[in-house]
Amino acid sequence: MKRSIYLIAAFTIISCTENINSQKNEVSITALADTYFSRTIKTHPEYAYYADIPLKRHDQISSNYLNDIKLWGKFEDSLYTELIEIDESKLTSKKDKITYWFLKEDLESSIAMRVCNRNLWNVDPESGWQNLWLAIAQIQPVGTNELRNQALARWHKLPEIIETEIKNLNEGISQGYTMPKEIVNLVIDQIQVLLEYNIDDSPFMLPAKRDGDKDFYLKWKVLVSEKILPAIQNYHKFLKNDYLKIARENVSILEQPEGDKCYQAYIRKYTSSNKTGKEIFDLGQKIVSNNIKKIEELGKELYKTADFNEIIKNINNDSLNYFNSSNEILETNEQLIIKARNESKNWFAKLPLSTVTIKPYESYEFGSGAYEASSGDKPAYFRINLKNPHEQQKGKNEVLTFHETYPGHHMQIGIEKEIEGLHPIVKLIGFTSYVEGWARYCEQLAEEMDLYESKSALITRRAWPSRGMVVDPGIHIREWSKTQAIDYMVEGGMNKDVALDLYYRSITMPARLTSYDVGGEEIKALRKLAEIKLGENFDIKEFHTKVLENGAIPLSALRIIIEDWIKTKIN
Secondary structure: OHHHHHHHHHHHHHHHHHHHHHHHHHHHHHHHHHHHHHHHHHHOOOHHHHOOOOOOOOOOOOOOOHHHHHHHHHHHHHHHHHHOOOOHHHOOOHHHHHHHHHHHHHHHHHHHHHHHOHHHOOOOOOOOHHHHHHHHHHHOOOOOHHHHHHHHHHHOOHHHHHHHHHHHHHHHHHHOOOOOHHHHHHHHHHHHHHHHOOHHHOHHHHHHHHHOOHHHHHHHHHHHHHHHHHHHHHHHHHHHHHHHHHOOOOOOHHHOOOHHHHHHHHHHHHHOOOOOHHHHHHHHHHHHHHHHHHHHHHHHHHHOOOOHHHHHHHHHHOHHHEOOOHHHHHHHHHHHHHHHHHHHOOOOOOOOOOOEEEEEOOOOOOOOOEEEOOEOOEOEEEEEOOOOHHHOEHHHHHHHHHHHOOOOHHHHHHHHOOOOOOOOHHHHOOOHHHHHHHHHHHHHHHHHOOOOOOHHHHHHHHHOOOHHHHHHHHHHHOOOOHHHHHHHHHHOOOOHHHHHHHHHHHHHOOOHHHHHHHHHHHHHHHHHHHHHHHHHHOOHHHHHHHHHOOOOOOHHHHHHHHHHHHHHHHO
């Protein structure tokens, strides 16, 4: 009897200790996430706009001083040191587990990326400083005297940021870091377009135009014309007369110092996995081979030929597969979005409350199509290209529309913005392999939903996927030439202009093209696992809810969630 009391007492002590440790872990992860969140908003306030996080002030912007970037690195290191002391197995609540997964993957990825020294060669037509400020110009809060003053304070920093950008590039040159020449030429042309605008039509005048106050407009015009544009002209001159001569010829990231480690860091950044470039290349080739076999079956029905190259040739030469006008592109996409949204109700338990608006690219913008999430009063946009309609295929347009809107990006990101109960860091952190993987999965899902209206789309959606897993490491670790890379994409039915855009994207954002199918294949694999394990109890709406209910989580975390869901359903 006495022994039993001792055992009960001992068990009680152990249980209490475990509870205390568990609570300690949960408090610790919340505290670390709070610190990360507040420090991020303070250091990088513009992140808040894209995450729909309210800001008290709108007069600050990320610093590009190298010393400030090093200070941020020290902050990450100190935070990570504390994070790895937490026992993940002791975290009991769903919220704390997800917080832990987000923070751990983000910190490890960011720390790994330092080997690339990206700030020393950041000449980028898609995500360079000019893209950030053009985006800020569209959303900079104005309308009151206080907001006007804050806008002026922020935008007075831009000339110094541009000057610092030049200093960083010069430092990069001294250390052996440069962006390839053909990318530099793209940015030179992009900046030239911005400089050619009449001052009143310049996109940098948007804050003053939206405000409507005459006095503020005049002050803003002086700032743009006398401070900002001269700084941009100086940057343009530097790129054209100095940097271009020194920029590297070889586009592979392996040409940079410690390029092999940098490419592996980019893979981690964009796929949230530790796959190697070779593993991704080999897997991509296997999937492409399987897709070709299916396309050959579809080609017999549509074009009476089982020859892959002939099938793609027929699609490209089919005049009925091309748009006649820019207006037709616009109207078609509007109708497809409505159709996809209505049908999604049969496949999802919940649809986002927000809608998505079509917004064509401006003359100074590049792109073949993209999704822009809503932020503040700005709605979600589906960006489309209305140029050269006679060169745009209807089948490809359908695949793109479902990828970017319903059931793709807008479904996932729209629902993510409505999630409650998670730590707010999930709004700041997202993983490309999940986001793009979901959209790639939805290209297949759209076929199951019977959304495609042209048979060529059924071929097109199989012709390109997984080629990004081949072409990106092909460029960076297999020394593929520009011609070889573009030909490989065109072989899959890709328009040459789009293939060229993706080639440039692979150079400026190594490994990003691989994220689509690394993520897409993982989601497909998890669905197949659930279908096998659950049999008749598998519910597609419930599966989609489990995939979407926690935001853009790392793929490793998604697998844990789905496997736990399957176990719960079985038990």
